[in-house]
Amino acid sequence: GAGVSQSPSNKVTEKGKDVELRCDPISGHTALYWYRQSLGQGLEFLIYFQGNSAPDKSGLPSDRFSAERTGGSVSTLTIQRTQQEDSAVYLCASTVWGTGAYEQYFGPGTRLTVT
Amino acid sequence: SQKIEQNSEALNIQEGKTATLTCNYTNYSPAYLQWYRQDPGRGPVFLLLIRENEKEKRKERLKVTFDTTLKQSLFHITASQPADSATYLCALGSGAGSYQLTFGKGTKLSVIP
Numbered sequence: 143g144a145g146v147s148q149s150p151s152n153k154v155t156e157k158g159k160d161v162e163l164r165c166d167p168i169s170g171h172t173a174l175y176w177y178r179q180s181l182g183q184g185l186e187f188l189i190y191f192q193g194n195s196a197p198d199k200s201g202l203p204s205d206r207f208s209a210e211r212t213g214g215s216v217s218t219l220t221i222q223r224t225q226q227e228d229s230a231v232y233l234c235a236s237t238v239w240g241t242g243a244y245e246q247y248f249g250p251g252t253r254l255t256v257t
Numbered sequence: 258s259q260k261i262e263q264n265s266e267a268l269n270i271q272e273g274k275t276a277t278l279t280c281n282y283t284n285y286s287p288a289y290l291q292w293y294r295q296d297p298g299r300g301p302v303f304l305l306l307i308r309e310n311e312k313e314k315r316k317e318r319l320k321v322t323f324d325t326t327l328k329q330s331l332f333h334i335t336a337s338q339p340a341d342s343a344t345y346l347c348a349l350g351s352g353a354g355s356y357q358l359t360f361g362k363g364t365k366l367s368v369i370p
Contacts, residue, residue: 173356185360233300244350248300
């Protein structure tokens with residue numbers, strides 16, 4: 143079956159522009175996560191959605207970052223007024239909450255380069 | 258603050274040998290620990306999960322141990338192959354009611370033919 147998909151795979155943008163990154167989770171997965179991975183760094187948690195509950199935004203680095211999840215499925219991560227330090231790979235993951243395993247299924251990521 | 262350390266950034270090993278990767282943590286009481294594999298340009302792929310009350314888990318050529326006293330997990334790949342070359346990440350979870358994983362920076366394993 144289809145895995146987690148993300149688009150675009152690569153995005154180059156000028157400093158100060160806004161960008162939108164999209165994530166399509168595995169069908170039926172109720173939980174969705176966004177992470178950021180910078181060169182030589184571990185995965186940095188950004189935001190978490192679970193069903194209809196309010197998202198956990200505790201990992202968002204600044205108010206320039208926001209995310210939505212529509213209809214409990216597709217999610218969009220928006221970065222406003224991009225800065226060079228926003229350059230990283232943005233990864234989305236989904237899982238079935240309640241199974242007890244909590245293994246996460248990752249998409250291929252979007253590589254964002256801010257020039 | 259919580260800290261996760263993976264023993265080295267890079268590990269080179271001869272084909273056929275056993276690769277051992279280490280994950281140490283401090284200021285954390287995880288209910289479970291996971292290991293992921295990440296290939297260049299791809300997202301991490303789940304390999305194994307071990308819970309705090311389990312000492313060892315095996316899956317084919319993979320073995321994971323979890324010592325909550327030492328605050329350490331060891332990840333072994335036996336009879337290593339060049340195709341095992343990748344970055345391996347450990348991730349800790351707090352348990353029921355907590356949905357977050359905290360990831361280490363990873364160890365890049367190279368298996369030399």
